Amino acid sequence: MMHSKPLVEVKDVSFQYPGSETRVLNGVSLTVEEGEFLAIIGGNGSGKSTLCKTLNGLIPKFYVGEFEGEVVVDGLDTSKHDVADLSKTVGYVYQDFEKQLLRPTVLDDASFVPLNYGLWDFKERGKWALEVTGLSHLANAFVWQLSGGQKHLLALAGAIAMKPKLLIVDEPVAQLDPQHASRIYDVLKKLNEEYGTTIITIEHHTEFIAKYCNKVVLMDQGEMVWKKDVRDALCSVDDLVTRQIHPPQVTMAAYHINRDGNYPITLEEAIKHFRGKVPALYEHPFQTKTDKSPILSLQNITVQYQAIHKEMKKALKNLSARFYKGDKIALVGNNGSGKSSLLKVIGGIVKPKQGTMELVTNPLPNYSPETLSSHVAFVFQNPEEMFIDDSVRKEIEYYLKARKVHDYTNQVDQILVDFDLTDLQHQDARLLSGGQQRRVSLAIGAAIKPSVIILDEPTANLDIATKNKVLSMFNRLEAHVDTIIIATHDMQLVSEWAERVLVMNDGQLIADDASDVIFRNEEILQCAGLVPPQIITLCNELHFPHCPSIESFVEYWNLAKERGA
Missing domain, CATH: 3.40.50.300 (P-loop containing nucleotide triphosphate hydrolases)
Structure with a gap:
């Protein structure tokens, strides 16, 4: 599918906060095509959030500082348009999402932005946003009655009620249990695939990037290192690890076992990659402590x-x-x-x-x-x-x-x-x-x-x-x-x-x-909404002993290979 123009064009952008001696963005250029599901990764202070705030005009309109370069979103130069105008095109869910919840009830909050723009169908837009985020059954509930995960979904509903072309979500899963984290990403996937929304997430959790995103941008000290397809990005293990970013556990395990560049990035791929290669050895059962006092x-x-x-x-x-x-x-x-x-x-x-x-x-x-x-x-x-x-x-x-x-x-x-x-x-x-x-x-x-x-x-x-x-x-x-x-x-x-x-x-x-017992009990995991770490699920699928870390998995693999040779 051909697009005459990209949705986002960032051209040689630099930004320095007042009083700071260093630039938080330094000559960044980035193109985002319509329909992409893009993750921006990088350590703390690499410029991820600052870059995203140039896309909705908060920089340079709200956060003042030394701004150079040009940012164009959907044909609009963000330095020449009000944040209010740009918010029709760019939805934003901030890391501190609870500050975006402004109205007493769920439907009121989801309808708030289109109401402020004087749109006659503001309530229908709010209802649509609640439907997409799976909150319709809570339309009349008070916001303070919601759980943390539901509040995050409501902030997302408020951000999409204007049906923006671009949606930016900062750290979508930071404060959520694994089930609610997957729900947020499932909603983002639905927006991307069914409604054509272009998604940008700022994310530390590479397992979610592997499962949901198709492009990745790596930031480091205010500069863009690269933009790659998700597979190439997550298999660039050395680039990531030197910047304190952890690729998915299964990718790291494969990397340590055989550095041939051909690594799985999802659990499903890892099961196929590792299955049948080494025998499962005898496992010592966990001994529970019996302290009487x-x-x-x-x-x-x-x-x-x-x-x-x-x-x-x-x-x-x-x-x-x-x-x-x-x-x-x-x-x-x-x-x-x-x-x-x-x-x-x-x-x-x-x-x-x-x-x-x-x-x-x-x-x-x-x-x-x-x-x-x-x-x-x-x-x-x-x-x-x-x-x-x-x-x-x-x-x-x-x-x-x-x-x-x-x-x-x-x-x-x-x-x-x-x-x-x-x-x-x-x-x-x-x-x-x-x-x-x-x-x-x-x-x-x-x-x-x-x-x-x-x-x-x-x-x-x-x-x-x-x-x-x-x-x-x-x-x-x-x-x-x-x-x-x-x-x-x-x-x-x-x-x-x-x-x-x-x-x-x-x-x-x-x-x-003990954790190895809990992580093998499907009934408990399901009941409590728990998702074991990738490496443990991989061990369970391969009928390996419990390996709580990548290091223990690699150690077991090498031992099994040695004995099976």
């Missing part, structure tokens, strides 16, 4: 709250669990399963309607939340919510002073060393990068030397390099606490780090076992 014990915990029509809803239903010294626990389940309620009970933030909690053989009623917080530290998903002072050192000191810890200076010095924060100790934590902020929040949690530390989505929104740094901090955390509980959607983190996995669904604990 729990540090923390929950018995028949029920939590309920009042819903909008005054009926009582149960967030936790008669839940019992035990946590032992040395436990490294992942708490998983889809959005709305009760994970947050459980964490808040353990952290003393929510008092259960019924049931008991014992902390080292003392029942919960003997503790006020303040006393409990000396034994249980809660590290929030958004680190900034924990910051109340003007330097990293003072943030850590604050919690120790509040607990009247004497001679805390040496303790703070050691914590700064352990979490690689000594050089940052006099900086304001709110001005640090996302990964540095995570380390500060972990340091605050560790400083009080709690028995139990709870981490809520500690790797959300981090690029691969930053995530690896935070993962290494978990190992240091073990020296300061007895038990670590992490609530996460990151199944790779679960498989590589956790020794126990607690699976939540509809306010109940439906499984508590």
Whole structure:
């Protein structure tokens, strides 16, 4: 199908924010044809989001700075047209999508943009957008009643109600469980294939790129390195890895086994690629720990709250669990399963309607939340919510002073060393990068030397390099606490780090076992909306033993090959 003109033409564009000494975009040129499904990849600070903001006129109209070059979208020069005019052609779903939800009910919100343009069919457009995103059944619901995944779909509905030719989505799956993440991409695929919408996503998750996109642009330090077809792009392993971008796990496994450039990029391709090449060896069953003295014990915990029509809803239903010294626990389940309620009970933030909690053989009623917080530290998903002072050192000191810890200076010095924060100790934590902020929040949690530390989505929104740094901090955390509980959607983190996995669904604990057992239980996976990491699904399909990482898969493959030779 021939197009006389590309939909997007970026010509030699450079941009520098005021006060910055370096250009965040440096001579970028890019052509996007109508109907493409394009992923833009690159590490933090590579210029991905800045490039996309030139396409809807936010740069240079809203974010001022030194702008050079030309951006033309659907024949419109973006520097010469208002953002409002361009938004008829360019829809945009931002990473912080909740800020785009402006009206009280779902249909009102989906219809809001066409209503503002005075279009007579604004409500029909809103209904169409809800139909495409699968939210029609929630048209009359209040926005605040929606789950995180539903809110993301609603932001998407609001962005497509004008039926734009180009839709840009920044980090579509960053805060979502695997099921909701696939739903977002399925909607994007439908828009692309059925309605001809050109899609650009900014994405870290290459498994989704392999499955849904057809073109990939690689950005690095404000420059465009290349634009390639998706297969060529994801098989350019060296280009990606040197920039801290991880190709799909199956691609990396094939790359490490035989560097011939012919790698699978999807799970289906990998099963064909690897099947029958080596025999499956005997597997040693997992031995469960049998520690008789729990540090923390929950018995028949029920939590309920009042819903909008005054009926009582149960967030936790008669839940019992035990946590032992040395436990490294992942708490998983889809959005709305009760994970947050459980964490808040353990952290003393929510008092259960019924049931008991014992902390080292003392029942919960003997503790006020303040006393409990000396034994249980809660590290929030958004680190900034924990910051109340003007330097990293003072943030850590604050919690120790509040607990009247004497001679805390040496303790703070050691914590700064352990979490690689000594050089940052006099900086304001709110001005640090996302990964540095995570380390500060972990340091605050560790400083009080709690028995139990709870981490809520500690790797959300981090690029691969930053995530690896935070993962290494978990190992240091073990020296300061007895038990670590992490609530996460990151199944790779679960498989590589956790020794126990607690699976939540509809306010109940439906499984508590080792990750290899959980990831083989189809019924549990289906019920809780869990999708194992690619490498584990590949092992299951090939009848291999449980390999929690690419390294362990390659090691097993080489051993099996050696024995089978």
